[in-house]
Amino acid sequence: MIKVTIYNEGVHEKTEKCVADVYPEGIHGQLKKVLSDEFEVSTYTLETVGEITEEVLKNTDVLIWWGHMAHQDVPDEVAARVRDAVHSGMGLVALHSAHHSKPFKLLMGTKCNLLWRCNDDFERVWKVKPAHPIAQGVGDFIYLEHEEVYGEPFGIPDPDEVVFISSYEGGEVFRSGCCYTRELGRIFYFQPGHESYPTYYNEEIIKVIKNAINWAYSPYRSDRGIDCRHVKIPTTVLEDVK
Numbered sequence: 329m330i331k332v333t334i335y336n337e338g339v340h341e342k343t344e345k346c347v348a349d350v351y352p353e354g355i356h357g358q359l360k361k362v363l364s365d366e367f368e369v370s371t372y373t374l375e376t377v378g379e380i381t382e383e384v385l386k387n388t389d390v391l392i393w394w395g396h397m398a399h400q401d402v403p404d405e406v407a408a409r410v411r412d413a414v415h416s417g418m419g420l421v422a423l424h425s426a427h428h429s430k431p432f433k434l435l436m437g438t439k440c441n442l443l444w445r446c447n448d449d450f451e452r453v454w455k456v457k458p459a460h461p462i463a464q465g466v467g468d469f470i471y472l473e474h475e476e477v478y479g480e481p482f483g484i485p486d487p488d489e490v491v492f493i494s495s496y497e498g499g500e501v502f503r504s505g506c507c508y509t510r511e512l513g514r515i516f517y518f519q520p521g522h523e524s525y526p527t528y529y530n531e532e533i534i535k536v537i538k539n540a541i542n543w544a545y546s547p548y549r550s551d552r553g554i555d556c557r558h559v560k561i562p563t564t565v566l567e568d569v570k
């Protein structure tokens with residue numbers, strides 16, 4: 329079974345009743361509930377973020393990250409550990425406002441800014457790469473009755489592949505499903521999931537997250553990413569070259 333670790337800061341759920349009403353067990357609790365049929369899942373919140381050690385990440389196949397108001401409270405060492413683990417082959421699925429999380433920005437190398445607006449718009453998450461493994465099992469588009477609007481320009485490096493583009497009631501568009509490779513690790517950014525909307529109860533959204541976990545999983549892990557080392561070629565080969 330693929331080992332999935334979920335980090336959700338879990339702050340909105342404690343400070344805002346409207347969020348606690350939607351996610352009484354936290355966003356991490358809901359994600360754990362819907363992912364546990366296929367994956368071995370463990371969860372961390374801001375209160376336990378320091379426990380995301382190198383050892384935990386070594387035993388994580390794919391890390392899911394949700395954060396928003398407490399990005400700055402995540403220690404730099406934890407963000408660096410996540411970056412190093414991705415370089416070593418761990419998968420990362422960054423959800424919604426994780427676009428501004430420390431680990432995601434470290435891995436992108438840019439500010440990852442975007443336009444946003446929260447007015448109960450509907451969202452259509454359009455599949456632009458229907459043959460991509462992350463897009464399997466969902467319709468031409470996923471309809472969400474209410475979502476936060478994220479708009480372009482999105483300050484990310486050009487993705488390796490854009491699997492989804494979203495449109496909103498106001499006409500904005502956004503690259504909402506983006507794939508990256510960083511050294512040995514795969515990263516998928518997926519936009520839906522504002523804390524006050526029941527997005528992580530939507531079966532198609534969960535299907536995409538499951539697909540993303542399977543896509544980001546790699547059986548190959550190296551402790552230090554790719555080594556920089558002197559290569560030895562048998563001398564007989566060198567003589568042939570001469």
Ligand code: ZN
Pocket residue numbers: 424425476521522523
């Ligand atoms: Zn949001």
